[in-house]
Each structure stands twice: as structure tokens, then as C-alpha cells.
Amino acid sequence: xxxxxxxxxxxxxxxxxxxxxxxxxxxxxxxxxxxxxxxxxxxxxxxxxxxxxxxxxxxxxxxxxxxxxxxxxxxxxxxxxxxxxxxxxxxxxxxxxxxxxxxxxxxxxxxxxxxxxxxxxxxxxxxxxxxxxxxxxxxxxxxxxxxxxxxxxxxxxxxxxxxxxxxxxxxxxxxxxxxxxxxxxxxxxxxxxxxxxxxxxxxxxxxxxxxxxxxxxxxxxxxxxxxxxxxxxxxxxxxxxxxxxxxxxxxxxxxxxxxxxxxxxxxxxxxxxxxxxxxxxxxxxxxxxxxxxxxxxxxxxxxxxxxxxxxxxxxxxxxxxxxxxxxxxxxxxxxxxxxxxxxxxxxxxxxxxxxxxxxxxxxxxxxxxxxxxxxxxxxxxxxxxxxxxxxxxxxxxxxxxxxxxxxxxxxxxxxxxxxxxxxxxxxxxxxxxxxxxxxxxxxxxxxxxxxxxxxxxxxxxxxxxxxxxxxxxxxxxxxxxxxxxxxxxxxxxxxxxxxxxxxxxxxxxxxxxxxxxx
Numbered sequence: 001x002x003x004x005x006x007x008x009x010x011x012x013x014x015x016x017x018x019x020x021x022x023x024x025x026x027x028x029x030x031x032x033x034x035x036x037x038x039x040x041x042x043x044x045x046x047x048x049x050x051x052x053x054x055x056x057x058x059x060x061x062x063x064x065x066x067x068x069x070x071x072x073x074x075x076x077x078x079x080x081x082x083x084x085x086x087x088x089x090x091x092x093x094x095x096x097x098x099x100x101x102x103x104x105x106x107x108x109x110x111x112x113x114x115x116x117x118x119x120x121x122x123x124x125x126x127x128x129x130x131x132x133x134x135x136x137x138x139x140x141x142x143x144x145x146x147x148x149x150x151x152x153x154x155x156x157x158x159x160x161x162x163x164x165x166x167x168x169x170x171x172x173x174x175x176x177x178x179x180x181x182x183x184x185x186x187x188x189x190x191x192x193x194x195x196x197x198x199x200x201x202x203x204x205x206x207x208x209x210x211x212x213x214x215x216x217x218x219x220x221x222x223x224x225x226x227x228x229x230x231x232x233x234x235x236x237x238x239x240x241x242x243x244x245x246x247x248x249x250x251x252x253x254x255x256x257x258x259x260x261x262x263x264x265x266x267x268x269x270x271x272x273x274x275x276x277x278x279x280x281x282x283x284x285x286x287x288x289x290x291x292x293x294x295x296x297x298x299x300x301x302x303x304x305x306x307x308x309x310x311x312x313x314x315x316x317x318x319x320x321x322x323x324x325x326x327x328x329x330x331x332x333x334x335x336x337x338x339x340x341x342x343x344x345x346x347x348x349x350x351x352x353x354x355x356x357x358x359x360x361x362x363x364x365x366x367x368x369x370x371x372x373x374x375x376x377x378x379x380x381x382x383x384x385x386x387x388x389x390x391x392x393x394x395x396x397x398x399x400x401x402x403x404x405x406x407x408x409x410x411x412x413x414x415x416x417x418x419x420x421x422x423x424x425x426x427x428x429x430x431x432x433x434x435x436x437x438x439x440x441x442x443x444x445x446x447x448x449x450x451x452x453x454x455x456x457x458x459x460x461x462x463x464x465x466x467x468x469x470x471x472x473x474x475x476x477x478x479x480x481x482x483x484x485x486x487x488x489x490x491x492x493x494x495x496x497x498x499x500x501x502x503x504x505x506x507x508x509x510x511x512x513x514x515x516x517x518x
Contacts, residue, residue: 001176001456007205009181010212016040016181017388019201019216021188021230023047024054025164025368026351027222028171028182029375029395035178036398037379037391042214043172043180044203046187048462050168052297053224054368055466056332058249058286059279061086061094061160061369065264066273068119075350077122079369083160084126086369090167090400092417095409096128097161097277099262100143100154102316109133109153112266116157128158142261145318161262161277164368165466166415169455173401184456186212191219191233191360198234198358207458218382221362225295225333234360241352242364243336244295248305249286250516251328251472252321257283268312276313281410281442282327282473285313292333299331300513326516328475337365353381361386372396412442423450437488438481443468448485452492460486460503461510475514482507 018034020027023045034041045051063080064072087094101116103109116131132155139154140146172182185206192200192213200215221230228240257263257276265274276285288305306329314320337352351366351374361382366374372395382388402417413420426446427434433446451457451467463485464470470478486500 001173001182001454003183003456003458006176006181006183006456010042010183010214013040013042013181015200015215015217016042017217018042018382019214019219020044021201021219021221022223022226023049023168023172023182023184024052024222024224025050025168025171025371026224026363026366026374027220028168028175029371030220030222030363030378031175031180031182032171032178032398033372033375033379033393033395035175035180036394039388039391041175041180042216043175043182044186044188044201044214045182045184046206047297048184048458048466049172049182049456050165050466052226052295053332053334054168055165056247056249056330057164057368058247058275059161059164059277059284060097060275061162063119063123063159063369064367065116065119065157065266068115068122069266072350073122075370076119078373079367080119080123081126082370082373083128084123085372085396086162087126087128087160089398090162090170090403090417091405092402093167093170093400093415094160094162097159097262098129098142098260099157099159099264100134100139100146101157101264101266102139102143102146102151103153103155104150106152108266109155113155116155119157128160131155131157143257143259143263145257146263147316147318156261160369161279163280163415163469165469167400169467170401170417172456174398177401182456184462185458188230188233191358193358196358198356198360218386218388219360220378220382221360222364222378224335224364227335227362227364229295231354231356231360231362234356234358238356241338241354241362243338244292245334245336246290246292246299246302246305246331247287247334248301248309248329248331249284250306250309250321250326251330251474252283252285252325253327254278254281254283256317256319256321256325263316265312265316268308270308274309274312276317280469280473285309285321295333298510298513299333301329301331303517305331306516323516323518328472328514329516330472330514335364351377353378355381355385359386413447419450419454423447426450437484438470438477440474440477441468441470441481442473443470445488448488449492452489457489460489460507463489464507465510471511471514475511478514479508479511482511
């Protein structure tokens with residue numbers, strides 16, 4: 001995936017069948033679906049792939065226990081099927097994650113146990129394993145750091161876990177391998193209209209400043225939290241369709257929940273569920289749900305969110321994490337479709353597709369787990385309403401770049417799949433590249449070099465936030481590693497010291513918001 005080659009291909013194509021605005025989970029999924037059907041496809045992302053919501057999830061590929069509790073059976077059934085398909089198509093990234101739901105009241109065991117048996121049944125042959133009722137002793141054996149006081153029993157169940165940003169990069173690579181043009185740092189400034197119909201976009205390459213006129217038969221708005229921004233380019237007086245919600249997560253050392261089992265707290269004080277999930281040898285705890293009025297590419301965690309998470313998780317752990325234990329704090333915004341619910345926590349995660357009078361197709365809502373189904377639904381609309389030729393969807397059984405079965409999810413490079421061997425080859429030819437970029441981070445020089453050469457990594461933020469997950473695992477260590485990463489990238493990209501300084505400064509201004517308040 002080489003950016004100059006993508007731009008050459010862009011320039012050489014007079015008109016695309018499909019132009020996708022937005023390079024998060026939804027847009028990338030549409031690009032794979034369209035390109036694999038044989039449509040000429042271009043995807044334009046104004047920042048980096050998965051820069052916003054799609055790199056800031058709880059790292060779960062799940063049906064949604066909470067949505068089952070809300071009675072949204074259709075969404076849960078759909079998500080459980082997609083969970084199974086994603087595990088099959090990206091086995092290097094999606095793993096079977098066992099969860100314990102601890103019960104501190106007598107009625108919780110049978111209540112949640114029966115609900116999770118229904119969850120198992122709904123997953124059918126794509127299930128990851130049966131749920132089990134556990135005694136207090138069995139629960140503590142699996143999760144010894146749970147607070148034993150008042151514990152009655154537990155329920156064990158299975159869901160999926162993944163690395164969201166790494167999957168996004170693999171989706172971009174997959175789309176490119178099927179012939180799509182995928183470009184990050186391409187900002188869409190204006191829709192092109194002819195006879196009141198959308199026939200393409202004006203876009204700017206924000207790295208070079210060059211402008212482009214890109215023509216297409218169909219234009220799809222898949223910009224997530226910025227959906228209304230693009231809709232207003234189409235019709236300035238359109239009523240907003242989104243209610244934005246911020247979710248924040250804390251990352252602490254795994255010692256607070258050693259082992260491989262996660263825990264689910266079924267209801268916090270604001271009506272959400274709370275997860276504590278092992279991930280890349282750390283522990284992610286989250287999430288919150290607070291309404292937000294405006295989209296932001298770098299949402300900032302609020303102090304009250306941090307204290308809310310610490311307060312709620314402390315009720316269930318024998319050792320209580322404090323602010324001083326937090327290695328990183330990250331927030332993401334959910335593009336929830338407006339509804340009549342009293343709070344954003346109660347809004348549906350179903351997706352919403354709209355075709356405007358000009359033919360602009362907008363898709364929003366949904367969740368990571370159902371990205372493939374969302375893409376299929378969008379292309380169905382484009383075929384039925386906008387005149388694209390009928391071509392079958394093949395993504396149910398389409399392997400994603402890097403796909404390679406593994407049961408070794410404890411290594412530092414498992415998420416590269418088939419690319420891991422190529423990175424090791426790089427280290428064999430240049431042994432110095434095997435050195436870590438920081439003593440407290442599980443990443444090497446070779447992974448930065450690989451990202452620049454093969455994953456369209458353009459900035460230090462790209463490298464430390466999404467090609468590696470350094471910023472999320474340890475914000476301070478990531479900041480300390482930034483000068484070295486900038487130097488490695490500058491050598492690969494032919495950049496000077498001024499570029500390095502600018503990159504380090506830009507990354508530091510982002511990373512300081514990931515540090516917990518002292």
C-alpha cells in the first residue's frame with residue numbers, strides 16, 4: 001500500500017463507480033465490498049485511517065449483551081453472526097475472549113445465566129463457546145483479584161476481542177489488493193453537482209496541498225461522527241441525524257486482573273455495562289457515556305469520566321486502581337442515530353442509510369462488529385436505487401489481509417498475521433531494526449519501518465497511535481519514543497530535521513491529553 005502509486009492510479013481514472021468519503025470501519029468495509037465485486041473504487045480519508053472512533057473502541061467484537069438486555073434481538077443476532085464471520089476471516093486479529101460476570105446478589109446468577117444461554121443459542125454454529133454457571137470458588141479461581149466480599153457466584157461466557165486500528169489497516173490493504181484506491185490525508189471540500197445530482201467530489205491532498213476533481217457514479221458518505229458535516233455540503237439546511245456520545249477508557253497494568261479472563265460489570269450507575277479486558281499485556285477498563293454537542297477528531301477525556309470508571313471498577317476488584325496507576329486515557333465519540341431515548345446510553349446501535357435528492361448516500365450508526373453487513377447493505381441500496389450494476393457480495397467468505405490462524409495471542413507481533421514473517425525477514429537483513437523503540441513498549445524499529453513502507457504511515461501520530469498502539473498502552477513512553485520514531489520515519493521518507501521537530505511537537509500536543517491528571 002504505497003501512497004504515490006495510489007495517487008498515480010487516482011489521476012489515471014477518469015470516473016470511478018464508487019467514491020467513499022471516510023476511512024473508518026464503515027468506509028473501509030464498503031471499499032472492500034465494492035472493489036471485490038469489481039466496481040472501480042476510491043476511498044478518501046481526511047485524516048488517517050481509523051483516526052477517530054474506529055481506533056478508540058473497547059476492542060471487542062461482540063453481539064452486545066447490553067443490547068440483548070434492551071430487547072434489540074435483531075441487532076444482537078446480526079452482530080453475533082458478524083462476530084463469527086470476522087473471527088473466520090481475520091483469525092490473526094480476532095480472538096476468543098472469555099468473560100466472567102460476577103454476581104453479588106442471589107438473583108443475578110440465574111438471571112444473567114439464562115440471558116447468556118440465550119446469547120449462546122443466538123450465536124448458533126458461529127458461537128465461540130458455551131456459557132457456564134460458576135460457584136464462588138470457581139469464579140475466584142478464574143479471577144483471583146475479584147473482591148470476594150459478598151460474591152455469590154459467577155457466569156462465564158465468550159465474546160470476541162481484536163485490535164481495532166490494526167484491523168482498519170488490514171481492511172485498507174485488502175481493499176487495495178482488490179484494486180481500490182485508498183488514500184489517507186485527502187480532505188473532501190465540496191461535492192460536485194450536475195443537474196442537481198452528485199457526480200463526484202473536490203478533494204485536497206493535505207500533505208502536498210494539491211487539489212483533485214474526482215468523478216464517480218455513486219458517492220457514499222461514511223464519515224462517522226462527521227456524517228452531518230458532509231450531509232450539509234449536500235444540503236445546507238438538512239436537520240442533523242446524529243446524537244454524539246463520548247466513551248472513555250483507562251489503561252492500567254494487567255496485575256489488576258492477571259490471567260486471560262475479562263470481567264463484565266452488568267450495570268453501572270449510569271445504566272451502562274463496564275468492561276475490564278486484558279489487551280496487549282495491559283488492562284483496558286471502560287467505558288463511559290456522556291453527550292457531546294460537536295464532533296472532534298481528538299476528543300479529550302473529562303476528569304469526571306476517569307473518576308467514574310475508577311469508582312465503579314473499584315467495587316469489584318480486591319486491589320483498587322488509582323489515577324496514579326493509569327498508563328493512558330483515551331476517548332472516542334459514538335455516531336449514534338438520533339432517537340427519543342432519554343440518554344445516549346439508551347440509543348440504538350443500528351445503522352441508518354439515507355439517499356438524498358442529489359443521490360448522496362449517507363450511512364451512519366452501527367458498530368465495529370457489523371461493519372461488513374453495513375457495507376453490504378449500502379451497496380444493495382446503490383444497486384437498487386442508483387443504477388450500479390448488479391454484482392454479488394462475496395465478503396462473507398473473504399479473507400482479510402494478513403489472515404492466518406493462530407493460537408499464540410501472547411506474542412508481540414501476532415496481529416500482523418502473514419506479515420509478521422516479512423517483518424522478521426527485515427530484521428534479519430538489518431539486525432539493528434530489531435531493537436525496541438522504548439524499553440517500556442513492545443515495538444521495534446522494524447515495525448516503524450514496515451509501517452512507512454507498507455501501511456501508508458505518514459506521521460509520528462500514525463506510527464505511535466494506530467500502526468503500533470504505543471499511545472494507548474503507555475502515553476508517557478510513547479511521548480519519550482517520539483523523537484526516535486520521527487528520526488526513523490525521516491530516514492525512510494527523506495525528510496529533514498525540521499520535519500522531525502514538527503512531528504514530535506504535533507504528537508506531543510496530542511499525547512498529553514492521554515496522560516491521566518496528576
